[in-house]
Amino acid sequence: MGNFDGFHRGHQVVVGEAGRLARDMGVPLAVVTTEPHPRSFFRPNDPPFRLTPFRERAWLLEQFGVDLLVSLPFDATLSHFPPQQFVTEILCEKLGVLHLLAGYDYRFGAKRAGGSDLLAWMGKMEGFGLSVVEPVTFGIEGAAGQIYSSSLVRDTLREGRARRAASLLGHWWTLSGHVQEGDKRGRTIGFPTANLALEDVLHPKFGVYAVRVTVEGDDAIYGGVANLGCRPTFDKQDVTLETFLFDFEGDLYGRHIRVEFVGFVRAEQKFSGIEELKAQIAQDCQTARTLLSDPENARDHLPPPRLDRYLADHPVALAKPR
Numbered sequence: 001m002g003n004f005d006g007f008h009r010g011h012q013v014v015v016g017e018a019g020r021l022a023r024d025m026g027v028p029l030a031v032v033t034t035e036p037h038p039r040s041f042f043r044p045n046d047p048p049f050r051l052t053p054f055r056e057r058a059w060l061l062e063q064f065g066v067d068l069l070v071s072l073p074f075d076a077t078l079s080h081f082p083p084q085q086f087v088t089e090i091l092c093e094k095l096g097v098l099h100l101l102a103g104y105d106y107r108f109g110a111k112r113a114g115g116s117d118l119l120a121w122m123g124k125m126e127g128f129g130l131s132v133v134e135p136v137t138f139g140i141e142g143a144a145g146q147i148y149s150s151s152l153v154r155d156t157l158r159e160g161r162a163r164r165a166a167s168l169l170g171h172w173w174t175l176s177g178h179v180q181e182g183d184k185r186g187r188t189i190g191f192p193t194a195n196l197a198l199e200d201v202l203h204p205k206f207g208v209y210a211v212r213v214t215v216e217g218d219d220a221i222y223g224g225v226a227n228l229g230c231r232p233t234f235d236k237q238d239v240t241l242e243t244f245l246f247d248f249e250g251d252l253y254g255r256h257i258r259v260e261f262v263g264f265v266r267a268e269q270k271f272s273g274i275e276e277l278k279a280q281i282a283q284d285c286q287t288a289r290t291l292l293s294d295p296e297n298a299r300d301h302l303p304p305p306r307l308d309r310y311l312a313d314h315p316v317a318l319a320k321p322r
C-alpha cells in the first residue's frame with residue numbers, strides 16, 4: 001500500500017520483498033494506491049508535485065513484477081473512511097488480503113489516523129500478516145544515512161539535476177504522454193519537436209535536457225534534446241516538453257512516447273530572434289550527443305548515489321549522529 005510516487009529505491013525494496021512473499025505463498029502481488037494522489041485532493045491549488053504520471057507508474061510497477069494494480073478513486077467518501085473500516089471493507093472484504101507490506105511511515109484513513117500499529121492489530125483480528133519495511137538509506141557504515149524519498153527526488157529535479165534524480169530512483173526520471181500538435185514552427189527552423197503537455201506533473205528546472213526517447217510500437221531508443229519550459233522567445237505561457245529526436249523521421253502525432261531525462265544542458269532563455277535560437281539549438285544538440293555517448297548514460301538501471309558527493313553538497317548531513 002502506498003502512493004509510490006516516483007517509485008524510488010525505498011518503494012522498490014517494499015515491492016521486492018512483497019514479491020518474494022507473494023511467490024512463497026503462491027498468491028498474486030497487488031499494489032493498492034489511490035488516484036488522484038491524496039495531496040492533490042486536499043490541496044488542489046498547490047503547484048503540481050507528482051513525479052510519475054499514472055500510466056508511467058503502472059508501467060514501472062509491472063517491470064517490478066506486480067500482478068495487480070488496485071487504484072482506488074480518492075474522493076470525499078474515501079477521505080472520510082476511518083482506517084479500521086478501510087481495512088475491513090476494502091482490504092479484507094473486497095481484496096481478500098493475506099499479507100500486507102507497508103513502508104515505515106505509511107499513514108492511511110481519515111485524518112491519516114491509521115499506521116502500522118493499527119495494521120498489526122487488525123491483522124491479528126482479521127487474519128492477515130504484516131511486514132513493515134524500515135527506511136532504505138544510502139550511506140556509509142558508521143555515518144548518518146540519507147533516506148530515499150520522493151521529496152528528495154523532487155528537490156533534486158527542481159535543481160535540474162537529472163542524473164542525481166536517476167541515481168535516487170534507480171532509473172531515469174521519465175515523462176510520458178501522447179504527442180500533441182503545436183505551432184508547427186519547429187519544422188521551419190530545422191528542429192521539429194514532439195510536444196507533450198505537462199499536466200499534473202512536477203515542473204523540474206526549466207531548460208534544455210539531453211534525453212532518451214522511446215516511441216510506442218517501436219523498439220528503438222532514440223537520443224534527443226528537449227526543451228522544458230514556456231518558450232519565452234515566442235511569448236508563450238503554458239509549460240510543455242518539446243523533444244527533437246536524433247536520427248528520426250516520421251509522424252509522431254497522437255503516438256505515446258516516453259522521454260527519459262539524462263542530463264541538464266542549459267537553462268531556458270528568451271532569444272532576440274529565430275536565428276539566435278537556431279544556432280543555440282544546434283549547439284545544444286552537440287552537447288546532448290556528447291552526454292548521451294557516455295556509456296554511463298546508456299544504462300537502464302542506475303547505481304545508487306555516492307554519499308561522498310551528496311555530503312559535499314549537504315555538509316550538515318555530516319554532523320548528524322546515526
Ligand SMILES: Cc1cc2nc3c(=O)[nH]c(=O)nc-3n(C[C@H](O)[C@H](O)[C@H](O)COP(=O)(O)O)c2cc1C
Pocket residue numbers: 181182183184185186187191192193194195208225226227230231232233234242243244267268269270271277281284285
Ligand atoms: C533543444 C531546444 C532548445 C530550445 N530552447 C529554447 C529556449 O531556450 N527558449 C525558447 O523560447 N525556446 C526554445 N526552444 C524552442 C521551443 O521549445 C519550440 O521548439 C519552438 O517554439 C517550436 O515550437 P512548436 O513545436 O510549437 O512548433 C528550444 C527548442 C529546442 C528543440
Ligand SMILES: Nc1ncnc2c1ncn2[C@@H]1O[C@H](COP(=O)(O)OP(=O)(O)O)[C@@H](O)[C@H]1O
Pocket residue numbers: 179180181182183184185186187188191192193194195243244245246247248249250251252253
Ligand atoms: N526528429 C523528429 N523529432 C521530433 N518530431 C519529429 C521528428 N521528425 C518528424 N517529427 C514530427 O514533427 C512533429 C513536430 O514538428 P513541429 O513543426 O515542431 O510541429 P508542432 O508544432 O505541431 O510540434 C512531431 O510531432 C512529429 O510528428
